[in-house]
Amino acid sequence: MASSKGKSPVWRGMKGSIPLFIPAIPFAFVFGVVVAESGIPGLLGWSSAPIIFGGAAQITLLTLLGEGASVAAAVTAALIVGARHLLYSVTMAPRFQSQPRWFRWVGAYMLIDQVFALVSIEELDDPDEFRHFYLSAGLTFWSLWMSFTALGIAIGPVIPEGWQLAFAAPVLFISILAVSVDRWQKAAVALVAMIAMAALADLPNRLGILVAAVLAMFVGILLERFRR
């Protein structure tokens, strides 16, 4: 982007974050509804925003806890939902090799989907420029996420239950899924997982999630044979 050349990386990081935050807003509100329906106190539910700082993992964890899943099952599911962060970490590692120690620790906390996406498309050759841009984008997202999740928690209990807004949670997850599917094998794996989960609905503590996911991953490995 030639037009943004010469502008300070702090300013570019802030400016780039705002449009990318808009798709996160429904997650903040769905998160508020999920916390309200789970019966977990608002402040306790909100504490997951600074502690986890990941919308999909937060929604997964609190939905499952609200439905009576065990701590082990809910945490495991939330971590598997967040497993893509390992991929971000691998991909981003070379650019952190020339960075100071403190920034590696702080930057890891801010390695969310949007920061990863922004840093991947921006031209940031100089390590200082990279660090300033990354911190600026990360702090902007952090402040917005803390504010909007608080707003979601405040609004959540006021929304009438008859609106069935909790249905927005699976809707958001299936739309993330649809965007991330880049080959037919992944669509097949998702479909197997859905059918298996429906068949295993009775299993206690949401054990079905793990069984269905593992089964679907095996199907994925088998389908790898059809790749050229």
Add this chain to the structure above:
Amino acid sequence: MTVFIAIVLAGLGTYAMRALFLVALSNKTFPPLALRLLGYVAPAVMGALVVSMLIDSTGHLSLGAPELAGLGCAAFVAARTRNHIYALVVAMAVFWSLRWIM
């Protein structure tokens, strides 16, 4: 208290996944096959979670025409537009209409 413990554990785990290669293993990489198999983790778990979110605490699954149509529309719109807000609006509209009719 158990809720707070779960939040802290999920937070620590999420941080560990983000920090692993930035802090500890910045010059290591995954073999390509491992990365390709890791690519199936997300669709498998997300698929299972979508359905699990329609199960109530007694193990009853509500997956009738409104839910199926809503989820189908969300997947279609999201794949086409890559925009979660469009997908959410269309899916909720379809879901509410079908529930109102039926």
